[in-house]
Amino acid sequence: MNYLVQAWQWLLDPANASGPNGIGARTLEHLSYTLVATAIACLVGIPVGYAIGHAHRGRTVVVASTGAARALPTLGVVTLFGLAFGIGLTAPMVAFVLLALPSVLAGAYSGIEGVPADVVDAARAMGMTEWQILVRVEVPLGLPLLLGGIRSSALQVLATATLAAYVGAGGLGRFLFLGLKTQNYPMMLAASIVVVGLAIGAELTFELVDRLARRGLPTGRAGLASSVVGT
Amino acid sequence: MIEFRHVAKTYEDGTVAVGDLSLVAPSGEITVLVGSSGCGKTTLLRMVNRLVSPTSGQVLIDDTDVADRNAVELRRSIGYVMQNSGLLPHRTVVDNIATVPVLRGTPVAEARERALELMTTVGLDPAQARRYPWQLSGGQQQRVGVARGLASDPNILLMDEPFGAVDPIVRADLQRELVRLQAELHKTILFVTHDIAEAIALGDRIVILATGGRIAQQGTPTEIMTEPADDFVAQFLGLDSGRALRVDGQLVVDQTGRPVGRLT
Numbered sequence: 001m002n003y004l005v006q007a008w009q010w011l012l013d014p015a016n017a018s019g020p021n022g023i024g025a026r027t028l029e030h031l032s033y034t035l036v037a038t039a040i041a042c043l044v045g046i047p048v049g050y051a052i053g054h055a056h057r058g059r060t061v062v063v064a065s066t067g068a069a070r071a072l073p074t075l076g077v078v079t080l081f082g083l084a085f086g087i088g089l090t091a092p093m094v095a096f097v098l099l100a101l102p103s104v105l106a107g108a109y110s111g112i113e114g115v116p117a118d119v120v121d122a123a124r125a126m127g128m129t130e131w132q133i134l135v136r137v138e139v140p141l142g143l144p145l146l147l148g149g150i151r152s153s154a155l156q157v158l159a160t161a162t163l164a165a166y167v168g169a170g171g172l173g174r175f176l177f178l179g180l181k182t183q184n185y186p187m188m189l190a191a192s193i194v195v196v197g198l199a200i201g202a203e204l205t206f207e208l209v210d211r212l213a214r215r216g217l218p219t220g221r222a223g224l225a226s227s228v229v230g231t
Numbered sequence: 232m233i234e235f236r237h238v239a240k241t242y243e244d245g246t247v248a249v250g251d252l253s254l255v256a257p258s259g260e261i262t263v264l265v266g267s268s269g270c271g272k273t274t275l276l277r278m279v280n281r282l283v284s285p286t287s288g289q290v291l292i293d294d295t296d297v298a299d300r301n302a303v304e305l306r307r308s309i310g311y312v313m314q315n316s317g318l319l320p321h322r323t324v325v326d327n328i329a330t331v332p333v334l335r336g337t338p339v340a341e342a343r344e345r346a347l348e349l350m351t352t353v354g355l356d357p358a359q360a361r362r363y364p365w366q367l368s369g370g371q372q373q374r375v376g377v378a379r380g381l382a383s384d385p386n387i388l389l390m391d392e393p394f395g396a397v398d399p400i401v402r403a404d405l406q407r408e409l410v411r412l413q414a415e416l417h418k419t420i421l422f423v424t425h426d427i428a429e430a431i432a433l434g435d436r437i438v439i440l441a442t443g444g445r446i447a448q449q450g451t452p453t454e455i456m457t458e459p460a461d462d463f464v465a466q467f468l469g470l471d472s473g474r475a476l477r478v479d480g481q482l483v484v485d486q487t488g489r490p491v492g493r494l495t
Contacts, residue, residue, distance in 0.1 A: 122317025125282055126331050126379075127307030140321050 006186035007193060016190075021174070027194060030171040033089075033161045034202075037096035038154045041104045044097075046146070049108025053142070054134050059109065066102035074099055074160050082167040092164035099160055100153035107149015111142025143213055151206040158199050162191075172198075232258045233279055233387065233421060238288035240274050240444070248274040249444030251288070256436070258386075259417040263434035265424055266467075271444030272423045276389050279421060280309045292387065307335055310380030310388040310418075314395045316372040318364040324350070324375050325360035331383040342382075349378040354408055370401035377409070381416070390422045394429065406432050427468055431456075439464055 010016055017023050052058045074095050081091035115138050123137045162173030175191035178184070233256040240249040249271040256262035264272040277283040278290045281302045290297045297305055310331075318327045328346035333339055343360075350357045353374045364372055373393055380388055394402045406429060413420065424430055430437045431452045438449040441463060448460040456474075459465040468474060476483050476491060483492040 118313065118315050118317045119319060121282075122311070122313055123319065125280060125306055125311040125313070125317075127303050127305075127334055129303050132334070137319060137321075 003185055003189055007189035010186050010190045011193065023175075023190075023194060026170065026172050026174055026191075027198070030158075030161050030164075030173075030195070031198065033093070033096065033164055033169075033171055034154060034158045037093060037157045037161075038100050038104075038150065040093075040097045041100035041153055042150060045101050045104035045149075046108045049105045049146075050112055050134060050139070053109035053112025054130070054138060056113070059113075062105060062109065066105055069098055069102050072098060075163055075166070078163050078166055087168045089164065089169045091167050092161075092169050095163070096157045096161060100157050103149045103153040103156070104146075105149070107146045107152075108142070111145035111149075112138045114145060115141045144210065147206070147210050147213055151203075151210070154206070155199060155202060158202055159195065162195060232256065232293055233262075233419060234291040234294075235275065235278070236289045236291060238275070238278060238285040238290060240271065240278070240283065241286050247443050249285075252444050252446060254438060254446065254449070256419060256421050258419045260435040261413060261420040261422055261433050262436045262438060263422045263424060263430040264438050264440060265427055265430040265434075266440030266447075267425055267442075270440040270442055272425075272440055273391055275444065276391055276421055276423050279387070279389055280306045280311060282306075307331055307383065308385055308387075310383070310385040312373075312376045312380040312388065312390045312393040314392040316364065316376040318372060318375055318379070320364055323361050323363060324355075324367070327364065327375055328378045328382050330379060335383060346378070346382060349381060350375075352381070352412070353378045368401075369397045370405065373397060373405060374408075377405075377412075381412075381418075386419055388418045388420045390420060392424055393422075395424070395426075402429070409433060439467060 011023065019025065048062070052062055077095040077098060078092050081094045085091045085094075112134075119137060119141070120133060123133045128136065161171050162176055164171040165173030165177045172191050172195050175187050179186075179188035179191070235252055235254040237251055237253055238249055239247075239251050241247050252271075252275070254275075264275060266272050274283055278285050279292070279297065281297055281300075284298070318324075319330070322330075325343050325346045328349055329337075329339070329342035332342040332345065337345075347357045347360060350360060355371060355374050355378070359367065359371070364375065367375065373396075376393060380390070394405045397405065410433065422430075422433060434452060436449060437452055437455055439447040439455070441447045447467070448455055448464045455464065456468065456470075459468055459470060465471055475486050478484075478494065479488070481494050482490045483494060485491050
């Protein structure tokens with residue numbers, strides 16, 4: 001209880017809030033790492049996932065490799081790439097992208113695969129090109145599952161991005177590693193509270209986006225069940 | 232006119248869907264392909280708009296081989312109605328009907344206007360234009376499917392068991408509507424069904440297919456009923472049981488004496 005009060009006081013102390021090492025700057029850093037890693041995972045994962053989902057090929061390879069990627073301990077990956085790339089942002093960013101990729105990929109291809117075969121068949125019979133089938137039918141119908149995948153990725157990275165500080169790259173993990181070394185437990189607790197707060201905020205934001213994306217869509221048909229991929 | 236010239240289809244797993252079949256579906260008529268499952272009727276239908284390519288032989292529309300035409304352009308010029316309507320679940324009724332005209336470059340507003348007219352044509356209330364397919368009954372969905380097939384005013388309409396998934400009363404209703412529509416529109420319709428009663432109700436010409444895409448008999452409903460070619464056809468028509476009727480007073484009864492209709 002004492003720690004909690006001290007942590008709260010630490011958070012409210014204006015001296016800790018601003019400046020290049022303040023909570024504000026570190027939070028922004030933390031969020032930007034999450035955003036960049038999720039964005040890179042999307043840039044890679046969505047096209048690959050769509051290609052697999054549309055062609056119905058290569059699924060086994062992807063399931064196996066994403067399964068393997070999920071089993072990787074992120075701290076180990078940060079250390080490994082840290083040894084290769086040295087101190088800085090590269091190693092943790094690679095690890096975060098690896099962490100984010102499986103869920104995005106799974107969300108992208110399962111969204112496309114979940115579109116009923118007769119709907120795709122009808123679209124082709126109407127005279128849609130393969131590209132039009134993808135863009136006008138499969139992508140919109142697969143959107144809820146894709147958003148679920150991105151949501152799960154972003155939350156995982158958000159919670160794990162504290163590890164960036166392990167190789168000196170900043171973020172909210174900076175307070176955790178610093179606090180651990182200096183036995184400043186209120187500071188560690190305070191940083192953890194901020195991370196938890198960010199995660200809850202992100203979850204609420206995604207929930208809102210998800211509801212907007214689902215408006216007007218059927219609930220019973222077309223594989224649009226509310227299952228969240230990758231959790 | 233649709234012509235199948237010595238077409239055959241063997242699937243990759245070695246299944247022979249169609250052996251060697253030649254057939255003409257005349258312009259402006261309803262030709263019904265009827266047979267049990269596995270007789271290759273859907274395969275034949277899908278060869279017309281190149282959803283299936285024949286292993287050998289040719290499919291010609293007005294003497295042009297469909298293989299020489301761009302598949303996408305070809306499909307846009309042919310109406311297609313399928314069993315589970317295949318409507319796009321994320322688009323409203325009016326946008327579903329307008330799909331093909333929009334693909335062909337018709338401005339959206341104009342295509343929607345035409346779609347509303349078509350809703351009336353196929354017996355749908357235009358007030359339902361803004362609804363989504365899942366908000367409609369099965370019969371209404373099939374009507375939307377028919378309207379979509381007609382939207383670009385194609386000469387040819389391919390119908391793959393379009394009324395197979397609705398209850399008998401709605402099916403009879405849809406069949407009557409199709410006959411009424413055809414009297415106005417005179418499309419060249421290729422219609423696939425496994426229901427011989429439907430074939431007789433709709434077909435100007437009926438083609439009875441046996442397993443492996445062999446034609447057991449073709450002709451008008453009257454010709455087939457009067458002179459079934461062999462036992463297979465007679466059995467398929469139900470001439471040995473269900474349709475062996477006799478008159479008992481004012482009633483028409485079947486072999487076991489159960490009433491099936493009344494003379495008027």
